[in-house]
Structure formats: C-alpha cells, structure tokens
Amino acid sequence: MTIELNIPNMACGACGETITTAVKKIDPTATVQADPKTKQVKIETKASQVAVESAITAAGYQVA
Incomplete structure (x- = not known):
C-alpha cells in the first residue's frame, strides 16, 4: 500500500x-521517501495508514 502524507x-x-x-x-x-522542501512523505508499506500516522506522531511530527 502506498501512503502519501503531508508533514x-x-x-x-x-x-x-x-x-x-x-x-x-x-x-x-517499508520504503520511505521524505522531501522536506515540499513537506511530503511517500511510504510503501504493509502497515495500515493509522499505524503509520501513529508512529510518525509518536516521533514528534504532525500529520496533516
């Protein structure tokens, strides 16, 4: 599953x-492509979007 998020x-x-x-x-x-200039993260993962967003939030980042 591909997940695209704005951070x-x-x-x-x-x-x-x-x-x-x-x-x-x-x-x-998982493969993660993070672009600080655009604030976009593209993730190819088997985990659910909820789990990914929770992990990113726990690391101290907002998910928009």
Whole structure:
C-alpha cells in the first residue's frame, strides 16, 4: 500500500530520517521517501495508514 502524507513540521533531512526510522519500527520492509522542501512523505508499506500516522506522531511530527 502506498501512503502519501503531508508533514508540516518536517524541516530538514534529519527530520526525514527520524520519520523513516519511526515507520521502519512498525514495518522494517517499508520504503520511505521524505522531501522536506515540499513537506511530503511517500511510504510503501504493509502497515495500515493509522499505524503509520501513529508512529510518525509518536516521533514528534504532525500529520496533516
């Protein structure tokens, strides 16, 4: 499943790495493409969107 999210407070590459780590904790096989310039994250995962959003929120980022 492909999930595309807007993360308004993602400011830099390190933020993208933190989000990637959070997603990979719930699905180690997930692929994450984070673009701080557009604030967009594209995730290919087997996890549910609710689980992904929860993981990102727990890492300290807003999901819009």
